Amino acid sequence: xxxxxxxxxxxxxxxxxxxxxxxxxLVRLGFEVTEAEDGxxxxxxxxxxxxxxxxxxxxxxKVMNGVEAIxxxxxxxxxxxxxxxxxDESCNExxxxxxxxxxLTKPVKFAELTSVLKTFDLLN
Amino acid sequence: MDYVNxxxxxxxxxxxxxxxxxxxxxxxxxxxxxxxxxxxxxxxVVTLFFRDSARLMANIDQALDKCVKDFNKLDxxxxxxxxxxxxxxxxxxKTECTAFxxxxxxxxxxxxxxxxxxxxxxxxxxxxxREHSVLRQKLESYFQLLRQAGPxxxxxxxxx
Numbered sequence: 480x481x482x483x484x485x486x487x488x489x490x491x492x493x494x495x496x497x498x499x500x501x502x503x504x505l506v507r508l509g510f511e512v513t514e515a516e517d518g519x520x521x522x523x524x525x526x527x528x529x530x531x532x533x534x535x536x537x538x539x540x541k542v543m544n545g546v547e548a549i550x551x552x553x554x555x556x557x558x559x560x561x562x563x564x565x566x567d568e569s570c571n572e573x574x575x576x577x578x579x580x581x582x583l584t585k586p587v588k589f590a591e592l593t594s595v596l597k598t599f600d601l602l603n
Numbered sequence: 604m605d606y607v608n609x610x611x612x613x614x615x616x617x618x619x620x621x622x623x624x625x626x627x628x629x630x631x632x633x634x635x636x637x638x639x640x641x642x643x644x645x646x647x648v649v650t651l652f653f654r655d656s657a658r659l660m661a662n663i664d665q666a667l668d669k670c671v672k673d674f675n676k677l678d679x680x681x682x683x684x685x686x687x688x689x690x691x692x693x694x695x696x697k698t699e700c701t702a703f704x705x706x707x708x709x710x711x712x713x714x715x716x717x718x719x720x721x722x723x724x725x726x727x728x729x730x731x732x733r734e735h736s737v738l739r740q741k742l743e744s745y746f747q748l749l750r751q752a753g754p755x756x757x758x759x760x761x762x763x
């Protein structure tokens with residue numbers, strides 16, 4: 480990862496409370512953060528030509544859930560890293576089939592997020 | 604104004620919240636995210652939590668009032684509430700949410716009666732409301748003390 484480049488993250492969750500917490504973690508790690516309140520909004524951001532280095536995706540959302548959103552983004556050819564945020568491991572299989580790159584279990588700890596992002600070489 | 608005493612009171616209240624199980628490790632995560640750029644982050648997040656949880660609890664209240672026996676729907680609402688509790692470390696509330704969800708799942712047990720399950724859910728929900736009210740009261744007092752005491756250099760964890 481070249482130092483000085485702005486790294487961008489998209490946080491997808493239907494709860495503003497959750498987006499605020501993850502968003503703050505990512506800002507602390509040097510990301511520029513965009514929020515989406517459901518999978519469909521997230522997909523539309525990509526359709527509009529926006530680019531992100533990282534997507535944090537919740538599972539249960541009303542209009543389009545996280546599994547469906549990741550599947551759609553992968554079908555569209557989106558190659559950026561996608562991390563599923565799950566309540567428990569029972570959700571993992573569906574996300575794996577959709578093409579997710581990593582999992583984090585709620586509540587997400589800053590150290591765990593940092594560790595995953597290091598494996599993706601997304602931290603300056 | 605005795606700022607030292609106010610800070611001591613705030614610290615004592617905070618320690619009590621952890622010692623009595625109202626808050627867990629996740630609250631430390633929020634405190635660690637508070638910095639000069641976001642000096643009121645924890646209070647903002649807690650405020651969001653109480654706004655969010657009040658809305659969810661109103662939905663559940665309404666469903667229970669109408670004697671709705673759609674336990675899947677009740678479980679979905681409660682899953683959302685539990686998720687919010689988990690995100691700020693509201694430990695006792697989270698435990699009661701889990702208990703409520705167990706009641707909803709009991710509906711699927713052969714021989715169980717929907718009305719008795721509904722009554723169990725109602726009692727369980729009363730516990731959640733009590734925990735919510737107590738936590739709100741304690742956290743409001745805590746943040747009020749912090750505001751009166753003025754800014755501190757950094758958040759510190761209580762000794763374990």
